[in-house]
Amino acid sequence: MRQSQLFTKTRREAPKDEVAKNAELLIRAGFIHKELAGVYSYLPLGLRVLNNIVQVIREEMNAIGGQELYLTALQDPNVWKKSGRWDDVAVDNWFKTKLKNDTELGLGFTHEEQLTNLMKDYISSFRDLPFSAYQFQTKFRNEARAKSGIMRAREFLMKDLYSFSRDEKEHVDFYEKAKAAYVKIFERLGLGDETYITFASGGSFSKYSHEFQTLSDAGEDMIYIDEKKKIAVNKEVLNDEVLNDLGLDRKNLIEKKAVEVGNIFSLGTRFSDAFDLNYLDMDGKKKPVVMGSYGIGPGRVMGVIAETMSDDHGLVWPRGIAPFDVHLVVIFDKGGTAKKEADALYDELLKNGTSVLYDDRDLRPGEKFADSDLIGIPTRVVVSEKNLKEGKFEVKDRKSGKVEMVVKGELGKILEK
């Protein structure tokens, strides 16, 4: 895309009431817009990043057999009363609204109830199991405070997958597959090294749940990591019994702040009991379905990347997640050929399937470079009169800052790295 056409522009300052570093940077770079505390719109650059994250997650959910669907935000109170979670005392972050006839409805903060209820139409026999279903859907959570930018929003996109199994063994098989898929997802998102599988409390049906915690000073969780074993324990469950269970030694643990970027949870029969979601097994015996839930917030992941990978100059996107592969910047020189060469290079890159933000604006070089650093596309290619005299382009890696002068014909090879 030509940057002269992009309607967003970088800004020197974020709104005064914005306290989160991730939102501040993303607003300044034109990726998001703050509507209200905890309520952010995604502008073209931001939506491209969000969609890239969504696509990575979707591919890995499909790879473990997840079937994509799309549930509603509006929630029927009668469904939630069955599990006891309609009450504002039981759940303190509902947003509720009303139909014209005064019937109260909720805005989904999660979807266990709705999906369990729906599955009564489709599960009756052991032949219908096992399977899993997932969605990318907007959740609404009425947070009392919302000061973490897009890392904890009141309205946010969530990938939630739910598994339906015949018994505990079948459930555990899927649970382990999902866990491995999550490890792969965070690696692909560039967060692998900083993300720890973290043991957390499991509720009534399993001793532990597993959180995926990414180290960050902006995190709200405190975790204890064993670097060698690459696992961690959430502070809330850290005790001798747990350490013993996991074969961990307290003296090898390091306390770190972290952000929960994903979590996987065995639900047992909590919801199937509440909704009578049963099946007939091979012997004709009625049994409850065993469920699990598996969440990742793509917006939160984007916030964590903005928060932890940025530097003093701005955002630094990992390849594959970045809004574009290449930021092509032309330095105008009156009467020169730089613009023509850059136009040709732009067309060539697009033809090769490289996604390019092309800064074709007639601005001072310093301004263009500052914008480029703030936006944080992994590779910057500068076309200027001076370098063209030597038949070269300047290629800069945003992350390392390393600059290479590349002979025109060699650019393709460099970009493939």
Add this chain to the structure above:
Amino acid sequence: MRQSQLFTKTRREAPKDEVAKNAELLIRAGFIHKELAGVYSYLPLGLRVLNNIVQVIREEMNAIGGQELYLTALQDPNVWKKSGRWDDVAVDNWFKTKLKNDTELGLGFTHEEQLTNLMKDYISSFRDLPFSAYQFQTKFRNEARAKSGIMRAREFLMKDLYSFSRDEKEHVDFYEKAKAAYVKIFERLGLGDETYITFASGGSFSKYSHEFQTLSDAGEDMIYIDEKKKIAVNKEVLNDEVLNDLGLDRKNLIEKKAVEVGNIFSLGTRFSDAFDLNYLDMDGKKKPVVMGSYGIGPGRVMGVIAETMSDDHGLVWPRGIAPFDVHLVVIFDKGGTAKKEADALYDELLKNGTSVLYDDRDLRPGEKFADSDLIGIPTRVVVSEKNLKEGKFEVKDRKSGKVEMVVKGELGKILEK
């Protein structure tokens, strides 16, 4: 996808309270699930159709330079008070909710206000114009009655594009481009023949708006069409002055029921005036931005297709919109090779990039054919022992019902048609 894995199943009956034919068929075929009146979830087959429709619209919006973004559902009352549309008297279909501190928020039923307000951060000079931005976003409309299935839902996906121009001339240029894009979209969606550009009332800034009306007995609008000129007039503006404007003769008009599948609207400076969205022109003079809005509901389009193209046996999807290109059905024969041949064909079709629903279930042929007709995939390929003896597959076109016996090696050619 293997149908044995698909968690949805067809149903003999839709819920008793469902009165709309589109929803009844889509529920029976397992495309959608009814949560509440006017509130429907999209199941895997339905989501595939919805996404196909979305993709057609996205491509055409990108082709006219639209920049995709994603605004929020939660709406700030202070923004809407500026245009006078916060009041429940001015707008009678708001869903409203509350923050913990009792601040009232709205759930967006449209996004003119939010986007106009946002653009104040990005538009200041004539250099920033013109451009257009669009989104696929969930709208909430508190309809008093919701009896038209997914053709008029209380929560639904909408593509809304907004254009920002320097003056009326520039606006009209874009408006005409958008109109042509809409014609192309409805052609690609298979609704071209039955969809009429329809003159409707234009509000305070232009005499007419244009609706795209698809003929359907389930429609809520009455339009008067001139078949030769392929245009129509909405009943609400049918009078002699309008007929004269458009060069239409009342005796050539036929009255028809129709569904509004899209509309395009000149907003003039209504919103830019309310929000002080101005720019400095080349002479340094402050001028208001001229706006337009352009909507299509992908869910409604899907409902209209289900409503108007179905037959007594079920749904009939146009190619390109269908959940899969091919429905491959194997007829089991004990000890025979049909299953093996069908498995091989399934792999081959996938490898060629054909999307396939493969009915590999061990059910009676009649049951499988009835399901296949109900689901409505354009091409059905039947693999059975009997036909294999002649080295052939049976290929049936869902729409025409035409059956061909195709030699195995020729199948690729047939599917390309």
